[in-house]
Amino acid sequence: MRRTVLVLLALALPVAGVVAALFLPGIAPPRGVSDSGRTINEIYWVAFGLSALVFILIEATLLAFILRFRHRRDTPEGFEGPQIHGNTRIEIIWTLIPAALLLGLTIYTFMRVPDVEATPPASGETLEIEVTARQFYWQYEYPNGAISYDVLYVPVDQHVTLLLRSTDVAHSWWVSEITGKRDAIPGRTNRINFRATETGRFEHGVCGEFCGTQHTRMTTEAHVLGAEEFEQWLADNEPPLADDATVALGETQWAAACAKCHGLAGEGGYGPPLAGNTTLVNADALRQLLNEGQDLEGNPGYMPPVGRGWTDEQIQALIAFVESSADLAPEGSR
Numbered sequence: 001m002r003r004t005v006l007v008l009l010a011l012a013l014p015v016a017g018v019v020a021a022l023f024l025p026g027i028a029p030p031r032g033v034s035d036s037g038r039t040i041n042e043i044y045w046v047a048f049g050l051s052a053l054v055f056i057l058i059e060a061t062l063l064a065f066i067l068r069f070r071h072r073r074d075t076p077e078g079f080e081g082p083q084i085h086g087n088t089r090i091e092i093i094w095t096l097i098p099a100a101l102l103l104g105l106t107i108y109t110f111m112r113v114p115d116v117e118a119t120p121p122a123s124g125e126t127l128e129i130e131v132t133a134r135q136f137y138w139q140y141e142y143p144n145g146a147i148s149y150d151v152l153y154v155p156v157d158q159h160v161t162l163l164l165r166s167t168d169v170a171h172s173w174w175v176s177e178i179t180g181k182r183d184a185i186p187g188r189t190n191r192i193n194f195r196a197t198e199t200g201r202f203e204h205g206v207c208g209e210f211c212g213t214q215h216t217r218m219t220t221e222a223h224v225l226g227a228e229e230f231e232q233w234l235a236d237n238e239p240p241l242a243d244d245a246t247v248a249l250g251e252t253q254w255a256a257a258c259a260k261c262h263g264l265a266g267e268g269g270y271g272p273p274l275a276g277n278t279t280l281v282n283a284d285a286l287r288q289l290l291n292e293g294q295d296l297e298g299n300p301g302y303m304p305p306v307g308r309g310w311t312d313e314q315i316q317a318l319i320a321f322v323e324s325s326a327d328l329a330p331e332g333s334r
């Protein structure tokens with residue numbers, strides 16, 4: 001009876017492990033929706049499967065030995081087992097097998113790297129998108145000058161290259177369904193390539209590098225659109241923008257660059273309340289503040305230069321949104 005329970009337990013553990021691996025978040029990686037995303041998942045499962053196999057074999061052997069050589073009722077008191085010193089053949093075997101497994105895994109991984117890199121073919125069109133990371137949001141700029149914040153728009157089935165830059169500290173771009181992560185580092189441009197093969201909104205994007213107090217809010221998502229839908233989006237957002245599109249852009253700017261610290265309605269929170277602050281509608285003062293941030297002596301508050309390098313159009317978009325907002329606009333500015 002006790003033996004049956006033990007055997008059942010020993011069988012149930014690996015089964016539970018496999019079920020957990022397949023269905024629980026945190027063990028299984030998110031589904032890949034690009035060539036590189038799927039390849040990363042494939043490498044993950046091969047490495048996981050191999051490790052699981054080794055784990056089960058070793059634990060099963062350990063259990064078998066514990067049971068086989070346990071203390072029995074008829075074992076004499078003070079009994080000593082045979083004292084064995086070395087066994088060259090077994091030692092060679094248990095060195096060679098792991099070495100061969102690791103070498104195989106290494107070769108397999110290196111062979112899959114080109115698919116993860118997804119280098120676009122020399123011929124054919126590649127869409128290049130300029131990505132600027134700032135504390136604490138992502139700015140995407142498209143070839144026709146269109147801009148989006150925290151939401152990346154890309155067409156399906158097309159090679160895309162992101163040119164990653166940072167104007168302050170190190171960040172890391174990462175939308176796990178799309179592909180792996182890549183750092184955005186001040187002073188250099190990093191590239192990451194992918195080709196999404198499914199339309200949809202992929203919302204698991206995060207900043208993968210600790211970059212300051214609001215690092216956890218530096219999220220991003222990728223919207224993969226059909227080719228025509230994407231062209232339409234580009235056309236709708238091509239500057240110069242119409243008035244309502246300018247306000248809409250300013251609103252996404254506010255949500256990305258300001259609201260994470262100052263609140264959506266400027267009510268404050270991490271940063272001081274901003275509702276009604278006249279700097280919000282004074283282009284020169286606003287430009288200086290966004291470019292330089294604020295680090296006053298004797299004042300514990302620090303504001304990063306959230307709009308370093310913003311164009312006049314970007315500053316005007318923010319002002320247009322503030323002026324349109326009943327919550328934020330200073331008195332008399334609407």
Ligand code: CUA
Pocket residue numbers: 133134135136170171172207208209210211212215216218
């Ligand atoms: Cu940007 Cu963490």
